[in-house]
Amino acid sequence: MTKFQQSFDQKVWQVVASIPSGQVMGYGEVARAAGFPRYSRMVSGAMSRSPEPLPWYRVVRSDRTLAFEAGSEEYREQAQLLKQEGVRFEGNKIIEQPRGDNLDEILWGPQ
DNA sequence: CCCTTGACTATCT
DNA sequence: GAGATAGCCAAGG
Numbered sequence: 076m077t078k079f080q081q082s083f084d085q086k087v088w089q090v091v092a093s094i095p096s097g098q099v100m101g102y103g104e105v106a107r108a109a110g111f112p113r114y115s116r117m118v119s120g121a122m123s124r125s126p127e128p129l130p131w132y133r134v135v136r137s138d139r140t141l142a143f144e145a146g147s148e149e150y151r152e153q154a155q156l157l158k159q160e161g162v163r164f165e166g167n168k169i170i171e172q173p174r175g176d177n178l179d180e181i182l183w184g185p186q
Numbered sequence: 187c188c189c190t191t192g193a194c195t196a197t198c199t
Numbered sequence: 200g201a202g203a204t205a206g207c208c209a210a211g212g
Contacts, residue, residue: 079209102194113207119193120209134193142193149193 080124086110087121094133097160099169101137132156139169 086109094100100108102115111117119142122131132153136142143150145167154164163170 115194116192116207117209122193137195
């Protein structure tokens, strides 16, 4: 492990682990929250190196689409996990988050 | 060193 | 809105 990874990974794990169920964050947002702006491309590596299972599937692209190739095995898994938490999709794009604090909204969706 | 590779982004057509 | 393009940055060959 390089010194960079030691500090970077730790912070990224911490941020990703803190994403609430039913919500998502972009790679860039995670990097920024971890204190490493412009390191979006490093985030996936940090997650894959985590010794503990992380809610990796809550991290998506800045345009709210999933980072895997549409239709791939990984894509379907991530989409399924997110849907389990109440995340809604419009095509391949995630619909902006249901502030999961109201039962009516959870049952009926935003609007 | 130089080049390529990513679970990326912002910007311009 | 879909492509293309140019930045981005650590790692590994």
